[in-house]
Amino acid sequence: MIFSLVLFALIVVAALVLVLQPLRGGVPADPDAPERGRLTAERERLYAELASLSDESRRPDLERRAALTLRALDALPPAPPPRERSGRTRTLALSGLTVAALVTVAGAVTLVPRWQLASLGAAEAQDVRDTLALPGLRRRAEATGDKGAYLAWGRAAFDSAQYSQAVTAYASALRLDARQPEALRRLGILLLTRPDQAGTQTGDQTPSPEDTRQAFRLIQAAAQLAPREPESQLLLGFALARFGQDADALAALERYRTLDPKGRDADELITAIRARRNEGDLGLKIYAANCASCHGPNGGGGLGPSLRASNLSRGALRSVTVNGKGAMPAYPNLKPDELNALLDLMERWQKEGS
Template sequence: MIFGLTLFVLVVLAALWLVVQPLRGSVPADPDAPERARLTAERDRLYAELSNLPDEARRPDFERRAALTLRSLDALPPAPPPRERGGRTRTLALTGLALAALVTAAGAVTLVPRWQLASLGAGEAQDVRDVLALPGLRRKAEATGDKGAYLAWGRAAFDSARYAQAVIAYGNALKLDPRQPEALRRLGILLLTRPDAQGQGAQQPSPEEARQAFRLIQAAAGLAPNEPESQLLLGFALARFGQDQGALTALERYRTLDPRGRDADELITAIRARQNETDPGLGVYAANCASCHGPNGQGGLGPNLRASTLSREALRGVIVNGKGAMPAYPNLKPDELNALLDVLERWQKEGQ
């Protein structure tokens, strides 16, 4: 009884604090609001054009511009909360306070059975629901032998980190229909990483198992190239096999398809760091050129270097002396300049 009353008082006090916060004064305006609005409008425009693009040959250019816009948005500091709006805000806050107190009291008195789930974050609560649903989903799949039922079981098992069940469910779904991108890529990544039943740690697959897993992920990306998870898992698989450039391309595409997705950020950073360490020319490029010409030389504020037809000596002259809006870099050491020119010539041969 004492514990229940204590909990009730704590929850009420927390509700009071959260709701009264808006009454404590206004918040400074967002100094980056015009730039944030411009970049958001540009992002939305590019996505609209990508979704209705009549000429597929233009898709890489639009995707590159969208990725650059996203990176610019990411670089802005977080926007402050909205500014207060006088009496109306105070009235709403007080109304919210009354409602919060009422709901809290009702929950404490009636002992709402779901209070424990409500204390979790949205993702954690969904994981709990998925785990609770697994036995029923498994029974339904095994009783009906339906492809959709196996996919539902596999999805719930995968999302709640019950990977052993996910392998069984997705494997059975693929027996019924081998052209299922979700089942292919998720089964592939599970075989490649080999997590244990609780999702902790990983076993090393044999070379043949790894190749088979890679083929599954590639097949899924071929069947559903515009699904963000296809590109995400393809990027992880390519990085696992040391194909950093291909991995970076897939992960950048994932970021274009899912602007809010952040699952690839650490791997993208690690790949770029690896490239800069192993190739001194890329390090020079990242430090001096990437901000204008893009991380892979495909253009941004400056032109696309992969489409350049300048000779090595002409490139050297532009870098050392500058040209037009491009500044000069006369202080580059000879070995740094030669390493940078090697990168630019290689990109010219690779093309766009």
Template sequence: MILGLTLFALVLLAALWLVLQPLRGGMPTDPDAPERHRLTAERDRLYAELSHLTDESRRPDLERRAALILRALDALPAAPPPRERGRRTRAAALAGLAVAALVTVAGAVTFVPRWQLASLGADEVQDVRDVLALPGLRRKAETTGEGAAYLAWGRAAFDSARYAQAVTAYGNALKLDPRQPEALRRLGILLLTRGEQTGQTGAQPTPEDARQAFLLIRTAAQLAPKEPESQLLLGFALARFGQDADALTALERYRTLDPKGRDADDLITSLHARQNESDPGLRVYAANCASCHGPNGGGGLGPNLRVATLSREALENVIVNGKGAMPASPNLKPEELNALLDVLERWQKEGE
């Protein structure tokens, strides 16, 4: 950044020097100008007198005097040509101005945007770049008709919240490849949240739109189960349809596939809170077990409880007395312990 600013300043200074340098000298001076002017005037006077001479006896004297004037003029140093020098000065000044203009334009399209983007976060910078790239990506897609070009256009439009363009781009991509996972799931989520995109908070899709949206998202997850976004959007869609347990499973897969991803955190918290309100066993699990075994029993620091094969009695023994690194929980009330055991047994039956 500092190097860029330094280079920009140096180029600007060079351009200013080019503009001002020709103008500093001004017009060239002629120290012999007064004498040159006097001799020229005398020469012109003698020529005029000779041209209108009526007394021929005076001609030799006038011609002699004119010859002396011409010799005196020839003896003076040559006068600088003011018109030619002026043209050169103007040309140099105009050239300098052109350079300065080019530098300004170059700065406008290179340095200045970087200064503006420097105050933005990484996601905001990417949004700005996506918006700026949209016209070019659209032209390329419409010109080439290639699936990859439509995907690039759709991706930039989706990421910069230009959803109408995203629908068009992804729709064209699906015409070329009906099994394209990214286009399927993103069109599905756009269809499912169409009301929210237009500012209609709380608006619900029609049953047909909801069914079609879920079909698109689920198909994408089946085609690309190891792509984090497939599981993320599947979890979101399942949560919208009230299938909280399945939604949590998909969101946990998303976290496994993208450990640094934070897009599901709020939804997972909300789903657990919703589950805990109606299931006392989940409340006990969230308070005592989730930090090690994961919010949905899928494992973390501790093992995956969904693939365990322990009996109810064995589970109770481990919970109450602890085992290995797992601490004991002897203070659980009987009803809390039974509710927790019900959840663990249910998870073992469901599996992963």
């Protein structure tokens, strides 16, 4: 990237020289010379800083400032040409204009997208990069027939939500090597959730029962091949929940959170499963919906402390629950029967211990 920016700067300078050389003499002095000189110096300083940049986090800001400087230079009226160069031919001028056009095109496809990406979040910018890279990744995979190339294409397509391409890429990779956990689990979940991707639950997009079973087998195989990869347990949990196997789904999703403590992709599903399983116990239902994600499925602790090891009184438990404390949020909107059922549950766990 640094080499490209340096080359870009050299081309800009050469284009300016070529365009200015053939212009006729006999013109007044340049009234914008001071501002032009300041902007040109600023542009060269930014290019030099980009060329020697060691901290990549500063690159978007420097590129944005370089863009603004170039824009300000472009907004100035053309500078009068030097008198001593007034005899050059029209051909040289046309050559300069051609180079300038090429520079504009080069900037549009290299530097300008980076200015635009700088305004996006990290995840959004990566999705844009993945989408832009798809044609090249696909050509490389189809030209080489390489397993790694198909995986790279599938990964970029999956991450940028181009699911039809992801299915094609991962299926091709599995034909070359059937023991690839990433391709197995991602192809399985794509086949299993095909109606969700299409935004419809009816019509030709609905997978047949056999396709559904095959998709589930792919996800299971991936979890067996790579049981310690968080995504294997996450997608297995989603698949099990889809088939109504709540207990096994909850176990897989808890393993996912153990393998990736910062991962939050399973929180909503874990809460929904716990709520379904605890319909007959109001205290457990309230706990599953509001507390289990931090204090663990059975009150044994997780991100938050163990409720079984707590020695707080009922009044203290009520105060912390309603008003919050430290990192714990407040739950002031619980109904009296819900709050009492939750307090009964926590007191019961205190007696049971760990």
